Amino acid sequence: MRERDARTRSELAELQGDMLAALAEWVRIPSVSAVPDHRADVVRSARWLVAALRAAGFPVVEEWETQGLPAVYAHWPPEDASAPTLLVYSHHDVHAVKDEEWRETSPFSPVLRGGRMYGRGVSDAKGQALCHLWALRAHVASGRSAPAVGVTLFIEGEEEIGSVNMADLLREHAGKLAADVVMVSDTMLWSLTDAAVCVGVRGSVNGRLEVRGSHADVHSGAVAGTAPNACTELARLLSQLHDEKGRVALPGFYDAVAPLSSRERAELDAIPFDEAEWLRQSHTRSVRGEHGCGVLERIWCRPSVEVSSLLGGDAEQPSRGVIPPSARADLLLRLVPDQTADEVAGQLRRWLEGRRVAGYDYELTVSSTISDPYLTPPEHPALAALERSMSRAVGHPPLRMRNGGAAPAAQLAREIDAPVLFFGTGLVDDRWHGHDEKVEIQALCQGAETLAYFLEDLAVNVR
Incomplete structure (x- = not known):
């Protein structure tokens, strides 16, 4: 395992420059869903992601239209047809900004400074979504023709305005979104030094x-x-x-x-x-x-x-x-x-x-966009797999925490009929929805490494 982990870290390190450049390029698109004048930008953001996923090797990538703003769907079948499928949920729209309050940079002019990237969406949640792409590229680069598990991405464009059309998308595309495990990547860590797996969110x-x-x-x-x-x-x-x-x-x-x-x-x-x-x-x-x-x-x-x-x-x-x-x-x-x-x-x-x-x-x-609280089943093997993967990435067993914010986890669990895990790379001082939003590069690196290991572990321990 040490040799395999070293190879994974090497692959991730080689990809780091490309992935940070990609995140900066994506953040430059002001995909503010709450402002009608930015509707075209949210569409551009979805199409940027479509192109990035196709370039990464996803054989199936689609832009899903709604009555409002578009979502992105992608699927990569596993090497072994009997392997489980992981559905990853996140979003590509961002919260509105007050330009005059930003000091580190303009909201949509991302900069790297002191081990951090600043810009609207670097943490909530474009950085989190790209962590999965980063992990997948490293995972497949180890000599695989496809991931060890099926990977489906569902990246919506209306989370910051209440996911108003998500229920319709889940019903309309139920077959394509079928999965054995769901992972919500719109959550926070406890700290960079004290690793913790999120096991629940409030409604x-x-x-x-x-x-x-x-x-x-x-x-x-x-x-x-x-x-x-x-x-x-x-x-x-x-x-x-x-x-x-x-x-x-x-x-x-x-x-x-x-x-x-x-x-x-x-x-x-x-x-x-x-x-x-x-x-x-x-x-x-x-x-x-x-x-x-x-x-x-x-x-x-x-x-x-x-x-x-x-x-x-x-x-x-x-x-x-x-x-x-x-x-x-x-x-x-x-x-x-x-x-x-x-x-x-x-x-x-x-x-x-x-x-x-x-x-x-x-x-x-x-509001019609209400959500119920959700707790991950504490003994589910997928949760154990995620904890083992985080332990490999950070070097010690993680704690368990919750997030105080809400996520559509209960809705996803009901519609997909699968347990929901949580994994994000945000920190409490990343200033989500505030000025000078930032992400720690170390958090992105550890996140991508955790997810790369998780794909391997999930294939072996969840059937």
């Missing part, structure tokens, strides 16, 4: 709450103290989302929350957590949230409700001295086993119904 529900008071802007000098103030009423409602101990106040919100097992608690306790370092890396000011739970338990294993945006009045204009007629807030709810997105959406609606007061109109809209 999500997105809601928009709008409150309407007066019929139009009203001059405060005429009605102050008597007119319904939408901003004040919205603030009253939002203040009731949590109790004095930081617990979410939706009726029945915790009824289905599964308690941690002794094994899960031990896995959580094994993560080397330093609060001061975590605050620095996550760019947060302090630790808040549910009393009686540690930080990692709160972000990985407990549900939450956050206000992600507030809008009321003319915040960008000089004060006009008016009482605004409407105000709105966007809510982001994170779920854990055994909550379901549909049940929590109902709890949110019932919470609002119990707090309406006369003199205001209320509207709650729940």
